[in-house]
Amino acid sequence: MPQTIRLQPLTAPAFAPFGDVLEARGAPDKIINQGLCGRFHDRAALDFGPEGRAGISVFNAEPRALPYRLEMVERHPEGSQAFLPLHQQPFLVIVAPDAGGRPGQPLAFLTDGAQGINLHRGTWHGVLTPLAAPGLFAVVDRIGPTPNLQEHWFDTAHTVTE
Template sequence: MSRIDAAPLTAVAFAPFGEVLEADGTPDKIINQGLCGRFHDRATLDIIEGCAGISLFKAEQRQLPLRLEMVERHPQGSQAFVPMSFDPFLVVVAPDAGGRPGAPRAFLTRPGQGINFHRGTWHGVLTPLHAPGLFAVIDRIGEGPNLEEHWFDEPYLIHATA
């Protein structure tokens, strides 16, 4: 079984796969009588034949090391995971290699970070490392197939960064 060490999530490292959603630095705009900073338009919603919708997911807490057996992708829409608690979670991605996933990579978010996968990006399932595992998920709502799964011949084992 091949080992993957999960690295800290950064915007630069994650850029080939999507955007990191976080409220770091100076807000783009101060609103609401000067009481709120707006970090504007931080994700590219890319939807084909449907519309963007917001759903709530409640996923079971997982532990590291984690056995990675499968990744999936959504060819008709981007997908954002926004935690509704201040807990980190695991993000797994893989580059496309001729219609199949290449070598997977794993990232650990910091509290307060979310992610948005580009349309068609191979990724692991929603993987909270703490309960309650509650997330807002922004993705395509529409008719037709929008899920491809790939099961690895040999699973990977994901560890926290050494």
């Protein structure tokens, strides 16, 4: 049976079971660069496993629109994955709890245009989904010799709405 998933704002407490929200909010941890830069220090729990290393890639994703048809989610069992937008546009973040090796009920979050995310290792998530151009993102994830992608296709697609 198809289900509608309502968007909710991306907040650190709501997203905590799935990963880290990367944002510059509140007072910075340090003031650096001759007092002209606030450093929000060590905001993500990066995890690349014993055989992996950190890699930085640039993704250029095509914008999507709401309502959004969610047909598939994926996860990376060998490492975390961080998405840092290279723009000030909101983007869609879809995650699902693990339910015995399969994704549970998906949740949909909308960033505020100044937030990035870091998905914990093994977190079920939708594909990169910008809602406006450009869809440029810096992505920090695992580079290594073992497979690091599992996909799950839903029997019936979900619809994400505002």
